[in-house]
Amino acid sequence: MRAMLRAVGETSITAGLILMLFCAYLLWGTGAYTKSQQVRLQHELAARKEIRTAKPGEPVALLRIPRLGSDYEYAVVEGVDAEHLKKGPGHYPDSAMPGQIGNFAVAGHRTTYAAPFNELDELERDDEIILETREARYTYRVTSHDIVEPDEIDVFAPVPGKPDIRPIRAFITLSTCHPEYSAAQRLVVYGVLKDTEPRKE
Numbered sequence: 001m002r003a004m005l006r007a008v009g010e011t012s013i014t015a016g017l018i019l020m021l022f023c024a025y026l027l028w029g030t031g032a033y034t035k036s037q038q039v040r041l042q043h044e045l046a047a048r049k050e051i052r053t054a055k056p057g058e059p060v061a062l063l064r065i066p067r068l069g070s071d072y073e074y075a076v077v078e079g080v081d082a083e084h085l086k087k088g089p090g091h092y093p094d095s096a097m098p099g100q101i102g103n104f105a106v107a108g109h110r111t112t113y114a115a116p117f118n119e120l121d122e123l124e125r126d127d128e129i130i131l132e133t134r135e136a137r138y139t140y141r142v143t144s145h146d147i148v149e150p151d152e153i154d155v156f157a158p159v160p161g162k163p164d165i166r167p168i169r170a171f172i173t174l175s176t177c178h179p180e181y182s183a184a185q186r187l188v189v190y191g192v193l194k195d196t197e198p199r200k201e
Contacts, residue, residue: 034114041075117176
C-alpha cells in the first residue's frame with residue numbers, strides 16, 4: 001500500500017511539473033517565436049519600396065499604442081488564421097485598409113505569442129492608436145470598448161455594430177479574448193480616424 005501511494009505521489013508530482021513546463025512554454029516560449037517573427041516583419045515593412053497589397057502572412061502596417069508604452073509596436077500581418085496570429089496582430093482580410101473609409105479590423109492574442117493585446121482593456125476614450133504604412137501615418141482616437149460573444153461578428157462590419165449602414169468615416173476595431181486566459185468572450189476596442197500624415201519620400 002505504501003509503495004502504491006509513493007508511486008501515485010511521484011506520478012502526480014511528475015505530471016504537475018510537466019503541466020507547469022507546458023504552461024511556461026505557452027506564456028513565454030511562444031513569445032520568443034513571435035518576437036523573432038516581429039523582427040523580420042518590421043524589417044520587411046521598413047524596407048518595402050513599393051506600395052502594394054500585402055499577401056497573407058505579410059506585414060500590413062506598424063501598430064503603435066502610446067498608452068501601452070513608448071516601446072509598444074507590432075507589425076500587423078495580413079490574415080487572422082492561427083498561423084498568422086502567432087506572428088502578431090492580424091488584419092481581417094475583408095475589412096478596410098489603414099486610413100480607408102470603413103473598418104480596419106484587427107485581432108490579437110491576449111496571453112500567448114507575446115500577448116500583443118494583453119493590456120487592451122487599459123485603453124481609455126481619446127487614447128491614440130497609430131498605424132504606420134508606406135503611404136502615411138494614421139492616428140485613430142479610441143471612442144469606446146465592449147465585451148461581446150464570439151459569434152457577434154457585426155463588430156467587424158464597415159460601421160462597427162451596424163452592418164446595414166454604409167460607412168462615411170474610417171474606423172478601427174481591435175479585438176482579443178476575454179476574460180484573460182479564456183476565450184469565452186471577446187474584448188473589443190473601437191476608434192475613429194482623427195489624423196492622416198502622408199509619408200514624405
